[in-house]
Amino acid sequence: MLEAYKxxxxxxxxxxxxxxxxxxxQTSAVCEL
Incomplete structure (x- = not known):
């Protein structure tokens, strides 16, 4: 997810x-990190 956002x-x-x-x-994915 982070690579895609970058x-x-x-x-x-x-x-x-x-x-x-x-x-x-995307926010949900970040919270799961």
Whole structure:
């Protein structure tokens, strides 16, 4: 999950826009870590 989010952040940075916030599913995955 973290690798996928890092990829997302890099893609958005390349476009000059901020990354999207975590979705409910992503937040749940982080809480399980």
């Amino acid at each position: 990829t997302h952040v890099e893609e958005r940075a390349a476009l000059g826009i901020p990354p999207l916030p975590l979705s409910a599913e």
